[in-house]
Amino acid sequence: MDASYFLISLLNGLSIGLLLFMLASGLTLIFSMMGVLNFAHASFYMVGAYVAYTMTQALGFWWALLLAPPLVGLMGAAFERFALRRVHKFGHVPELLITFGLSYLLLEIVQLVWGRQALNFSPPALLQGPLFTIVNLPDALSLAWGMPPEACSTVEGAQCTQFPAFRAFGMGLAVLMLVAVWLVLTRTRIGLVIQAALTHPDAVEALGHNVPRVLMLVFGGGTALAAMAGVIGGVMRVTEPSMALAVGAVVFAVIVIGGMGSLAGAFVASVGLGVIESFAVGSDRSLQDLFTFIGMTITPASFGYALWSVKISQVAAILPFLLLVLILIFRPKGLFGTREG
């Protein structure tokens, strides 16, 4: 493992982790305020990507980035107002079920409107190409901004690793969003009301604040964040109908690992998972290598060869769930959780 590979993997992991956290933060906020797990959260992420795709065709990427999240946020708020609030009196299981039904519906509607194939959602011209290139010449390591330098193609044995500009943009936007959310939550009046409503909804209501409206606001805000993540994720990864399910399960794993209702835990878990996953994808080691290292020989005839020979890159996709199981066995309340149950 050389330095350039390490740096690029770390940056890729961070960008995925920050994207996950944009989703997980909204989900955690909604969960800790309303006790509702929004099963359709990842579906709003998907809808955000698709809506932004269409807006990009009509208005350009920057308008799409600006307009799609509030639009999806409005949809989320409307769902909270007209469907979720109605089933609130039936208890938590129906609340979970109605968001499950919504995820079903959104998937079908997306397939109906945009078709079942993956869309070609490319970044705007400004953000295409690499932000910088790490040039690994046989005798020196250097960093070049913008397009890869000529040395990459002319010098023999040169290894060049690029970091896409759009990923960097996504990371920057995610950090900016999170700082903004943090400021809103801690420095504004509505943020204080939200924080108070987290723990003492009755007292807040007695002081004359409209708690149901605050809930609607949080739900809408959370879905808008998810949609913003969708705009970034749709370009960075892929815009297709299965994107919701793929990300949704990982986000659930993130907030259980971080501890239910803990924003700090969700941050650590999502960034950690992103980095671990990005390093795992690039590794072709397996348990077999470990056995060889400690002096045992493993052949295709040995017991459980299928398991020992699986490469780490192959298990990268299930690492979040493996970690989830491990966390539940050894620390059931999650990394930063405060209570069990």
Add this chain to the structure above:
Amino acid sequence: MASRTYYEFKPYNVGRWVVWGFYALVMLVAPLMFTSSLSMTMLTQMGIGIIACLAFNMLLGQGGMLSFGHAVYSGLGSFFAIHTLNMVSAGNLPLPVSLVPLVGGVFGLLFAALLGFVTTKKAGTPFAMITLGVGELVWAMSLMFPGFFGGEGGISGNRVTGNFAGITYGPQVQLYYLIAIYTFVCTVAMFAFTRTPLGRMLNAVRDNPERVEFIGYNTRYVRYIAFMASGFFMGISGGLSALNFEIVTAEVVSAVRSGAYLLFTFLGGAVFFFGPIIGAVLMVLALVLLSELTLAWLLYLGVVFTFMVMFAPGGISSLIMMNLRVASFGKLGPLLSSYLALGGTGATVLVGAAAMVEMTYHLQLNQALGPEMKFMGATLNAHSLDSWFGAVFVLTVGVALFEVSRRNFVAQWGQTQEEIEREIKRREALA
């Protein structure tokens, strides 16, 4: 005892015998009435679905646990059953084919014991999320180990391996009766489970876990046992489906399958024991017939499900029971005309909405066939303004009329319920 709500003649509970006898009779007679090969396939699948949905409801309805990854246990049961079947076919294992589903059940139980140990650490919402994660884990693993799971092509087998007194399971009807027997026995066993002290504790854990802890029970332990029992029956249903289809692909452990169990168990109704049976019948009808009829069936299903959660969270079985209650007080007659109005206007809404949905699907998926399409005998042109205007018109009129009749119905229903409450109070006063 005046508070008995059912007729009881000691030493036998006649009502119960009649209901169970009827259930057995239906299963016995069904293949004689529906003899076509399509209906035979559907009947066998219904039997399998009934076991799976009832087992799912042991958690959802009786334990208040919402599992998003329950296909794992039926799916793994299927895989172990098909491997067992192949060992039997190869002559390596002296086991009657009739007992292969039990092997599926045992492995369903084993995996429920293994994975349930982790998932049942939590209840409520975290439980749902963790089952989803575990489901994804198993699903991803099924693609990682093609040796056991057969990769894309799956594992196939052949159920016709032996001949015991003419029973080879070659003809579908023989398999049907095997499945019918399994279904009946499993249904009885799961109903009996609800009557055991453990089943009652499970209800208590669902309703008030804190209080259960105070009394001295370990709620997690109760959930864990129920989870294992449910896994066992899921495994049996998986083993039966392995025998039925003679091929098992990785799709059986997917989140889509888990979602289907959840959706239809809920539609049938989680509150009553018999609800999931209705759900399973609907599941097979939807998967086999509705999916043939229209491309948009998943959309319709989602809409029905969402409305059910919002307006009738007890599912179809609770709607039936509410109307039976009204009927037992002799007040159903006046409501019938309202039902007729609701049904008629509802159908109008459905026709309008369905026409628009079908036209959109047609544009999206069948572009090559041209804009013309058949819809309920009429020819619609998905590109013409007329068809869209007609659909919108029908929809608008339907919605308006439906709203009028709905308001009438709500008022009438509320009044009837009040009368029934008064009647109950009057009877209590007399007794």
